[in-house]
Amino acid sequence: MSYLVARIVAWFRRSELDQDLDQELQAHLSLLIEENVRRGLSPEQARREALLKMGNVASLREAHRETRGLPLVDTLVQDLRYTFRILKRDTGFALFAILIVALGIGASTIVFSVLNTLLLRPLPFKDADRLVWIANKKCVPEQTTQVAYILDARRANNSFTELAAYFAYYNIGDRKLTGDGDPERLTAVPVTQNFFHVLGVEPQAGRFFNEDESGIDSPTTVVLTDSLWRRRFGFNPDIIGKTLQLNGKAVRVVGVTPASFDFTSVFAPGSRVDLFSPFPLTPETDSWGNTSAVIGRLKPGVTLESAQAEFDILGTRLSAEHKSNGNEFQPVLSSLKTYVTGRLRLALIVLACAVGLVMLIVCANLSNLLLARNAARQKEIAIRVALGAGRRRLIRQMLTESIVLSGAGAVGGVLLAVIGTRILTRLDAIRIPLLANVQIDLSVLTFTLAMAFVTGLTFGLIPALQVPAIRVNETLKDSNRGASGSKKNSWLRSALVVTEVAFACLLLVGTGLLIRSFLRVLDVDLGFQPERLATIRIDPSSNYSTQAKRNAYFDEALQLVQNTAGVEACGLTDVLPLEGDRSWGVAGVGQVYERENYPEAFVRIVSNGYFKTMGIPLLAGRDFTEHDTANSEQVIIINDTLARRLWPGQDAVGQMVTQDGGRRVVGVVGGVRHVTVEQESGSEMYLPMRQTTDFSAVELVVRTSLPDTSVATTIREALQPLDSNLGPKEFRSIQQLVDKATSPRRFVVMMLAGFSGFALILAALGIYAVISYSVQQRTQEIGIRMALGASARRLQAHIILQTLVLAGIGLIIGLGGSLIMTRSLAALLFGVNSYDPASFIGTVIVLIAVASIAGYFPARRASHIDPINALRSN
Amino acid sequence: MAETKSEILQGTLDLMVLQTLAAMGPMHGYGIARRIEQLSENALAVNQGTIYLCLIRLVQKKWIKAVWGTSENNRKAKFYSITKTGQKQLKIEAEGWERVSGVIGRLLQLTPGGKTS
Numbered sequence: 001m002s003y004l005v006a007r008i009v010a011w012f013r014r015s016e017l018d019q020d021l022d023q024e025l026q027a028h029l030s031l032l033i034e035e036n037v038r039r040g041l042s043p044e045q046a047r048r049e050a051l052l053k054m055g056n057v058a059s060l061r062e063a064h065r066e067t068r069g070l071p072l073v074d075t076l077v078q079d080l081r082y083t084f085r086i087l088k089r090d091t092g093f094a095l096f097a098i099l100i101v102a103l104g105i106g107a108s109t110i111v112f113s114v115l116n117t118l119l120l121r122p123l124p125f126k127d128a129d130r131l132v133w134i135a136n137k138k139c140v141p142e143q144t145t146q147v148a149y150i151l152d153a154r155r156a157n158n159s160f161t162e163l164a165a166y167f168a169y170y171n172i173g174d175r176k177l178t179g180d181g182d183p184e185r186l187t188a189v190p191v192t193q194n195f196f197h198v199l200g201v202e203p204q205a206g207r208f209f210n211e212d213e214s215g216i217d218s219p220t221t222v223v224l225t226d227s228l229w230r231r232r233f234g235f236n237p238d239i240i241g242k243t244l245q246l247n248g249k250a251v252r253v254v255g256v257t258p259a260s261f262d263f264t265s266v267f268a269p270g271s272r273v274d275l276f277s278p279f280p281l282t283p284e285t286d287s288w289g290n291t292s293a294v295i296g297r298l299k300p301g302v303t304l305e306s307a308q309a310e311f312d313i314l315g316t317r318l319s320a321e322h323k324s325n326g327n328e329f330q331p332v333l334s335s336l337k338t339y340v341t342g343r344l345r346l347a348l349i350v351l352a353c354a355v356g357l358v359m360l361i362v363c364a365n366l367s368n369l370l371l372a373r374n375a376a377r378q379k380e381i382a383i384r385v386a387l388g389a390g391r392r393r394l395i396r397q398m399l400t401e402s403i404v405l406s407g408a409g410a411v412g413g414v415l416l417a418v419i420g421t422r423i424l425t426r427l428d429a430i431r432i433p434l435l436a437n438v439q440i441d442l443s444v445l446t447f448t449l450a451m452a453f454v455t456g457l458t459f460g461l462i463p464a465l466q467v468p469a470i471r472v473n474e475t476l477k478d479s480n481r482g483a484s485g486s487k488k489n490s491w492l493r494s495a496l497v498v499t500e501v502a503f504a505c506l507l508l509v510g511t512g513l514l515i516r517s518f519l520r521v522l523d524v525d526l527g528f529q530p531e532r533l534a535t536i537r538i539d540p541s542s543n544y545s546t547q548a549k550r551n552a553y554f555d556e557a558l559q560l561v562q563n564t565a566g567v568e569a570c571g572l573t574d575v576l577p578l579e580g581d582r583s584w585g586v587a588g589v590g591q592v593y594e595r596e597n598y599p600e601a602f603v604r605i606v607s608n609g610y611f612k613t614m615g616i617p618l619l620a621g622r623d624f625t626e627h628d629t630a631n632s633e634q635v636i637i638i639n640d641t642l643a644r645r646l647w648p649g650q651d652a653v654g655q656m657v658t659q660d661g662g663r664r665v666v667g668v669v670g671g672v673r674h675v676t677v678e679q680e681s682g683s684e685m686y687l688p689m690r691q692t693t694d695f696s697a698v699e700l701v702v703r704t705s706l707p708d709t710s711v712a713t714t715i716r717e718a719l720q721p722l723d724s725n726l727g728p729k730e731f732r733s734i735q736q737l738v739d740k741a742t743s744p745r746r747f748v749v750m751m752l753a754g755f756s757g758f759a760l761i762l763a764a765l766g767i768y769a770v771i772s773y774s775v776q777q778r779t780q781e782i783g784i785r786m787a788l789g790a791s792a793r794r795l796q797a798h799i800i801l802q803t804l805v806l807a808g809i810g811l812i813i814g815l816g817g818s819l820i821m822t823r824s825l826a827a828l829l830f831g832v833n834s835y836d837p838a839s840f841i842g843t844v845i846v847l848i849a850v851a852s853i854a855g856y857f858p859a860r861r862a863s864h865i866d867p868i869n870a871l872r873s874n
Numbered sequence: 875m876a877e878t879k880s881e882i883l884q885g886t887l888d889l890m891v892l893q894t895l896a897a898m899g900p901m902h903g904y905g906i907a908r909r910i911e912q913l914s915e916n917a918l919a920v921n922q923g924t925i926y927l928c929l930i931r932l933v934q935k936k937w938i939k940a941v942w943g944t945s946e947n948n949r950k951a952k953f954y955s956i957t958k959t960g961q962k963q964l965k966i967e968a969e970g971w972e973r974v975s976g977v978i979g980r981l982l983q984l985t986p987g988g989k990t991s
Contacts, residue, residue, distance in 0.1 A: 006934035020952070021926060024903055027951035028922065031904040034947055055921025068930045 011069040021064055029054055075393070079400040086401065093373065094405065097366055101409020101455060103758060104362040106416030109440070109448050111355045111751070113421050115348050116447075117438045118341045124260060124437060125336075126200025127297075132304065133339035134163070134294040134311070137330040144168045145294050147286035149329040150192075152318050159307035161299050164198040165292035166191040167279045169582060171697045172271060173537050173730070179245040181232070185537060185730060186246070187272060188222065189263060190279035196257070198297050205229075206240035206255030209278045213254075221278065222251050226259040228274040248542045251277075262436055266340055267293070270431035270740055289584075290327050295336060308333045328595070340433045346827055347748045354510065354755045357503045358762075359451075363459040364496045364503070365762045370402065370463035371493050372773050381467055395464045402460025403453060410452030414440065417448070429736070430743040462492065490774060497766045498810040501851070504756075504763040505814025505843055506821060511749075511756040512839030513822060513829055518749045520831030521742055527672035527681055528577060529615030533734035534711045535576060538700045538723060547630055551690045554607055555626055557700065557722055562609075564718040566706040571610030574695035576734065577674050578741045586685060588646045589656040601642050601683035602674055605695040608688075611637075611669055613703045614734075621653040621667030628688040635688060636663040639671045642683035659685070660692070677741050678830055701734070708733070748828070760850055763810075767854040771803050775862045782862050783870025792863035799862055803855025804848065811847055815840060887928045889971060890914075892956060892964040895938060900955040902945055903929060929954060937963050 010017055029050055036046030054060075065074065087094040122128040135143035145165070154163045166189050173185035196208045204226065213221045224239065233239045243250045257263075263273045279285065279292070298307060311331040319328045334342070374381070384394065418440055425436050466489065538557055544550045554572060561570045575581065583600045587593055608624040610616075619640055628635050636657055643652035643665075655665045671681030689695065704711055712731040739746075775782070782795065822834040832839070887910075894909050895901060901909070906929075907922040932938045937960035945951040956964070 003935050006936075010930075010934065021930075023950055024926065024952055025923065027902065027945050027949040028904045028907075030947060030949055031945060032922070053922050055923040057923065060921075060923040060926070063924075063927055064930060067927045068934060 007069055011073060014065065014069060017068065018061065018065070021061060025054070025057060025060075075396070076400070079397050080404065082397060083401045083404050087404070090373070093369065094408075097369065097405045098409045098412060100362050100365065100762065101406050101452075102412030102416060104359050105406075105410045105413030105448060105451055105455065106420065107413075107755060107758070108355045108359055108451055109413055109417035109444060110420040110424070111348075111351050112447050113417065113438050113440055113444045114424070114435075115352055116441075116444060117434050118344060118432075119348060120443075123266060123337050123340065123434075124262075128337065129335065130298045130300075131199070131336035132160070132296045132298055132307065133334050133336045134296055135332045135334070135339070136290060136294075136328075137332045138290070138328040143293065143332075144290045145292050145329060145331075146290050146322075146327045147281050147288075147292060148322055149318055149327075150292060150294055151281055151286075152321070153311070153314060153329075153331075156314055156318075157307075157310060159298060159302045159310050160296035162194055162198045163294060163296045164192045164195040165279065165281075165294045166195060166267070167285075167291055168293040169291055169580065169696075171580070174697065175246045175275060176248075176539075177232075177244060177246055178248070184232070186228070186274040188246075188275040188277045189273050190277045192279050192281060192292075195276075195279075195295075196261075198295060199261075201257060201261045203255040204258040205237055206253070208255050213278045220251055221254045222246070223255045223257060223276040224253055225257050225263070225274055225276075226261070227272075229256045246275075265434050265436045266336075269433040269435065270429060270743065272428075289582075304333055304335060323595075344432060344744065346824075347744070350510070350825065350828065351748060351751055354507055354752055357507050358755045358759050359455060361500050361503050361759050361762045361766075363455060364500045365766050366402070366405070366459035367462050368493050368496045368500075368766055368769055370398075370460065371466065371489055371496075372769060374463050374466055375489060375773075394467050398464035398467055399457065399460045402464070403456030406452045406456030406459070409455075410448055413452075414445070414448055417444075429740055430747055431740055432744050432747060462496075466492070490770075490777070493770050493773070494806055497763075497770045497806050498813065500763045500766045501807050501810025501847060502814035502817065504759040505811055505847060506817050507752075507756045507759045508843040508846060509815070509818035509822060509839055510825060511752045512842050513825055513832060513834065513836055514745075514749050514752055516832045516836060516839055517828065517830040518742070518745055521677055521745060523831075524673065524677055526577070526677065526738065527616060527670050528734075530734045530738045532705065533614070533701060533703055534715065534731055535699050535701045535734060536712075536715065536731050537697060538572075538719065539698045541723075547690075547693060551629055553722065554689060554698075557719065558607065558609065558626075560718045560722065561700065561702060561715060564714060566704050566714060567718075568703045568705060569609055569613040570700060570702045571613040572607035572689055573610050573699050573701060574605040574689070574697050575674075576699055576701070576737060577614075577672050578676070578737050581674055584659070584685075586642070586646075586683075587658050589658055589662060591646065599642070599645050599683060601638070601685045604684065604686050605689050605692055606686050607690070610686075610701065613701050614672075615703075616672055617670040619668045619670060620651070621665070623667060624686075624688040626690070629690045632691075634660055634663040634691060635666045637667040637669055637686040638665055639669050639681065639684040641671050641681065642685055643668045645683055657685075659687070663687075677738065760846070763847075764850045764854040767803060767806060767851050768857065770806070771799065771855050772858040772861070774802070775799065775858045779865060779870045782865050783867040786865065786867040787871065796856075796859040796863045799859035800852060800855045803851050803859075807847060807851030811844060814847075815844070818843075886971075887925075888932060889964070889967045891925070891928055891932060892937065892960055892967070895954060895956040896961065896964055900941075900943075900953045902943070902951040902953050904945070904951070906954065932960070935963075936960075 032050035032053055033043075033046045036049050037043060039046075041049065065071070123131065125131060133143075134145070136145040136149075137143070147165075150163060150165055157163070170187065170189045172187050175186045175188045177184045177186050191209075193209045193211055193213070196203075203223070206223075208223055209221060222244070224233070229235060229239065239253050240255065241252065243252050245251075257276070263276075264271050285291070296307075298304070308331075311333060315329045315331045319330070322329070381394065389397075421438050421440055424438050427435065540550050540553045544553050558570055558572070561567055581602050583602045585598050586601050587599055593599065606624070608626055608628070611618055611623055621637070624635070624637065636659060638646075638652060638657075646652065646657070647655055652665050652668050657663050657665065669684075669686070671684060673679065673681050674684070675681075687694075689698075700715075702711070702715060704714075706714055715731070785795065786792075818840070819835070826834050829836075890910050890913075891906055894906055894913075898905075898909065903925055904922075907925045910925075911922075929938070929940070933940055933954075936957060938954050938956050940952040940954050942950060943953040
């Protein structure tokens, strides 16, 4: 140890120690000379013999340095110094190499940071690997469970330390905050008292709910999220214990969640939550049906499988016990992480593979450039060999150059990644979980560092191994070009270009398939027309205390808006498409179904005009009118799917359903994609808003011919007499909802398209470089051909053909690979299969076109070669 | 080549330097080289400069130490002397050397008959 320290110290004191050695050697030499003189030699001879006896002082000094210092560091410093000199001489090449490495590593780093957050790192909770999502298979797609089952499962299970839940049917903007400052619609999530405890979250101020704070409908306490505390209350700690006015009722703030806890990024990506209120587990909430999303924390030592086994039995038993209330409990357990990110797993892996391909193309491209440079540097290298540079030393020098290049590129890449991830975390319109948590942390930087090293090594290795093959004598003698290695060299370079084209082909086919899927998704008939639709929440305030008053409010609101210039149609609904769903059991009067087979339908409470406004086609019967009130016949409108389900082959209009003690079907409408854009609509039913109280939100939907900018102000002015508290920011367009629903797909497609574009450019550059080089190498041959009468046109055709052969080989390999690889994409595709001919043919066309262009420029240059100059120059 | 020779000799040279310093007290590089040359009957007469590679290594290992002094002909020169750790090391190496030379010696006495003469 101390020996190593001594050597490190010696390395830093090298000039001083060199002087010491010189002095010693001087003394030694003079003593030797004196002795020789004493032996009777002449002074001159004495000196010469002494010098001989001493040995070569220069190499001794070198050996001394190596013995006492750090020879590895010395050579590294030397290599680096040489590298910088070389790269300075060739700035264009260096900048280009650094740029493409930066782009490649930047892209890889961004993808890795996303992958790291979503797949590799645990969820941002305490002991997150023990958290389990307990879905109820009987309630698709929300997977929610009835309160009674939660209470029973809590008591009966042996797998979990605790079970917690949140009310999954909270509405965005449910709570209107009034009082100091502008009125604002806030979103509150009702959570069970132990919810935060199960997740292992501690309040950053105040406390979370206690057992007593559970009252129905009027939660007296709330917990603020960090973002609301910051935005609305400026981190004021006095907020704890203060009273806020929510929906006209006083609630007390008891605590604030920490900044690290982001409910939406885990459970509801792409949305915003401001508050938490207590969700009581009581007979009242039980009567609401399947409403709760359940999570649990496994006891130490219990596996997911054994918990699932226990819950299989438990579910059957409890379902039998609760047979009377209709809902079933069929628990399906998965780790919370799988629930949150599982759906994106494949897409992320595809992105990672794509970025890996891009890096390979980057490496092939740079290898190619370095090979070309080697050809130009043969003389320099031959001189170094002649001066005694060993094979290892030369290879090390070459690798140092490539690693320095990729290191510099990596620095740029990290900068790009920092910018990229910063943009990603701000994209709150993308429905991808945990995106806000993406960051460049230590593990990402480690990845980048490793990436830089591996990249440099990969693209530097082939060129470096080529170096020792240079034949010193021939190269130094031959004043023309280094003819020796060039055959093998150009073969290698062609192989690299073929590789690039093959990889680019793989990427393009994959991207093509996903782009086509995305276009198909955009083309889906949603069942409604999302263009030019604006929406705003206009829940009646608590002043409208009776149904009659509320109906009058709806009449007036619809009237006011309808009479506004530029409004084509308007209507009301409790839930917008793609924003949330609840489903109820429904049957025709007199029909009998098995419990497992009981028809269910998504429920929407709407007003007259809603179908027209949304562009949902009325297939039979009539729309609701303002006269469908509590005093008239109870009516319902169903979609065609439900009509076929309940009365196959019959006319549904005029039939009775069991809903609310009997409702008459007055109309049949088309299906609407309510869950996801990709998913077929199931059974749906619509109840008139004036005949029920079973809704928790009122969304006004307006179809206008007004420009986007003035919709908000116009509608606000129109509604002024009714409600002066509508914020301009509360307007949304239905198109935004659709865009948000397709945003994960859009995200993946955009990333892939970017990668493919980059890969295409690199492949084009690779082809261009190789063909240019071969033209340059064959200047003489071309000159002779021209002198012998070859036409410029034929020459061009010949060179372009050569290009196309290279691209063709790459294409064949790439297409073959694609046929195998794209099969694993199947789960991401929509409306196209993995052998989609359009994607394959499109790829072929694009690559051939790009290759032709890349080959055209060198071909044109070749045809302009002056045969006399070409033959004369040697 | 010279490299293989010095590799073999490196350990031996260390031992010789240590022993010389232990027996003769502080000396400068020239003196040590001269001494070894005389004792080894020029068998180790490589270029004398290489002694400094051995010396710096031993200094860094703290087996010997060096102080600046003045040589017989009034030149500034480093005088080396053995340290306590150096003494210990010398003992270890000397024992090792004797054991090896003993083994080699016995080996060389083996006769074709298989018995020691």
